[in-house]
Amino acid sequence: MALILYNTLTRRKEPFVPLDSNSVRLYVCGPTVYDFAHIGNARPYVIFDVLNRLLRNMYPKVTYARNITDIDDKIIKAAKENGEEINELTKRTSHYFWEDMKALGNLPPDVEPHATAHVNEMISMISCLLEKGNAYVSDGHVLFSVKSFPYYGQLSRCNHEEMIAGARVDVAPYKKDPEDFVLWKPSETGIPGWESPWGVGRPGWHIECSAMSLKYLGETFDIHGGGQDLIFPHHENEMAQTQACFGPHTFARVWLHNGMLTVNGEKMSKSLGNFITMHELLKKMKGEIVRFVLLSSHYRQPLDWNDQVVQQSRQSLDRLYNAFRGRDLNVEEPVFEPIKAALEDDLNTPLAISVLHDIASRVHKAIHENEKNKWASILKASGIWLGLLQEDAENWFKGKTGIEESAILSLIEARNKARAHKDFAKADQVRQELLKAGVLLEDTPQGTIWRHN
Numbered sequence: 182m183a184l185i186l187y188n189t190l191t192r193r194k195e196p197f198v199p200l201d202s203n204s205v206r207l208y209v210c211g212p213t214v215y216d217f218a219h220i221g222n223a224r225p226y227v228i229f230d231v232l233n234r235l236l237r238n239m240y241p242k243v244t245y246a247r248n249i250t251d252i253d254d255k256i257i258k259a260a261k262e263n264g265e266e267i268n269e270l271t272k273r274t275s276h277y278f279w280e281d282m283k284a285l286g287n288l289p290p291d292v293e294p295h296a297t298a299h300v301n302e303m304i305s306m307i308s309c310l311l312e313k314g315n316a317y318v319s320d321g322h323v324l325f326s327v328k329s330f331p332y333y334g335q336l337s338r339c340n341h342e343e344m345i346a347g348a349r350v351d352v353a354p355y356k357k358d359p360e361d362f363v364l365w366k367p368s369e370t371g372i373p374g375w376e377s378p379w380g381v382g383r384p385g386w387h388i389e390c391s392a393m394s395l396k397y398l399g400e401t402f403d404i405h406g407g408g409q410d411l412i413f414p415h416h417e418n419e420m421a422q423t424q425a426c427f428g429p430h431t432f433a434r435v436w437l438h439n440g441m442l443t444v445n446g447e448k449m450s451k452s453l454g455n456f457i458t459m460h461e462l463l464k465k466m467k468g469e470i471v472r473f474v475l476l477s478s479h480y481r482q483p484l485d486w487n488d489q490v491v492q493q494s495r496q497s498l499d500r501l502y503n504a505f506r507g508r509d510l511n512v513e514e515p516v517f518e519p520i521k522a523a524l525e526d527d528l529n530t531p532l533a534i535s536v537l538h539d540i541a542s543r544v545h546k547a548i549h550e551n552e553k554n555k556w557a558s559i560l561k562a563s564g565i566w567l568g569l570l571q572e573d574a575e576n577w578f579k580g581k582t583g584i585e586e587s588a589i590l591s592l593i594e595a596r597n598k599a600r601a602h603k604d605f606a607k608a609d610q611v612r613q614e615l616l617k618a619g620v621l622l623e624d625t626p627q628g629t630i631w632r633h634n
């Protein structure tokens with residue numbers, strides 16, 4: 182089977198054909214480092230890590246570029262509010278970001294360009310846009326003229342009114358048209374600024390990604406990823422800038438966008454009090470549980486973060502780790518083919534996870550020890566493709582209850598039998614016994630579930 186991806190540009194699933202099968206190039210918009218990353222920020226990085234792993238298994242060379250936006254008005258504002266130097270703030274929050282990425286089990290990108298180290302590249306791209314007549318200088322600013330670029334809107338498919346509505350927040354006297362966007366803006370004293378042909382200033386956000394992807398991946402590259410909230414205006418603008426400079430068929434050929442994350446059914450916001458930062462979350466649970474939740478829904482679907490899905494993910498991981506705990510593992514064992522097939526079908530991670538469960542069942546059902554060991558090894562080897570199950574199983578269970586999952590399950594069965602015979606004293610005794618071992622039972626319409634207390 183070949184890799185099939187849903188391309189936002191064409192709104193279709195398409196077979197993935199790299200420009201150069203010896204060198205595949207992937208760009209993902211990185212963080213703006215002004216605060217802790219929240220759980221919604223983490224989703225694309227986990228999803229595109231799975232894509233990166235898959236591509237690396239399929240092609241000899243992959244270049245994965247993910248930028249760090251370390252100059253932005255949000256950064257300037259946050260530094261002022263904190264009474265902190267800008268470079269201290271960006272350094273501190275970049276470190277938090279890298280800690281989060283590591284805890285989530287993401288492989289580092291091959292290049293992680295910082296915007297502030299690429300201002301010259303941005304200036305030369307802006308100069309190119311001015312030369313080609315796609316940009317104009319006005320009141321110390323340089324703006325991209327949307328009307329000058331006939332292909333504008335091809336990615337987001339927004340109509341003219343929607344674009345203006347989207348740009349309205351930025352209506353400013355120096356703009357010829359409300360939909361025009363900033364490529365360069367002047368910096369007053371006390372705000373970071375770079376010398377440019379248009380005075381001391383700083384780049385707009387969109388030009389950063391165009392200039393950095395150009396430098397590390399070229400005028401045209403294979404895949405560009407990010408959250409659906411970036412399609413308009415950020416990605417539309419990135420595309421317009423690069424194509425206005427280098428021609429209509431340049432820039433990313435395939436666009437991948439992940440769905441948004443809600444918390445308890447609501448959009449995450451600081452005012453609703455449901456704002457979960459990775460930094461706080463990782464104090465409470467292992468990064469692998471967060472990763473598992475983020476991969477439990479298909480990436481294009483919305484994902485709701487709630488206690489139940491966290492609990493289910495924790496139990497799933499317990500079950501999977503338990504399947505190879507104490508087993509004699511052979512590291513040579515290959516991935517189980519259905520995992521690969523699931524991921525090749527537009528990164529179907531929920532299906533891939535169900536295949537992991539299927540492998541775990543094969544471990545339990547196998548009669549001979551060597552067969553159990555073989556399936557346990559396949560389980561571990563298959564987990565790598567999702568960035569899961571790479572911890573030592575004993576470590577995984579360390580600090581947890583001293584009771585094995587199989588023992589918990591047989592006690593639950595014993596309790597169910599007791600309840601069926603209306604022996605409630607016995608049923609309660611089993612519940613108390615499990616509680617002492619740190620296992621809490623919950624009776625649901627689907628049956629009894631358990632969790633670590």
Ligand SMILES: [Zn+2]
Nearest residue numbers: 210390415419
């Ligand atoms: Zn970007």
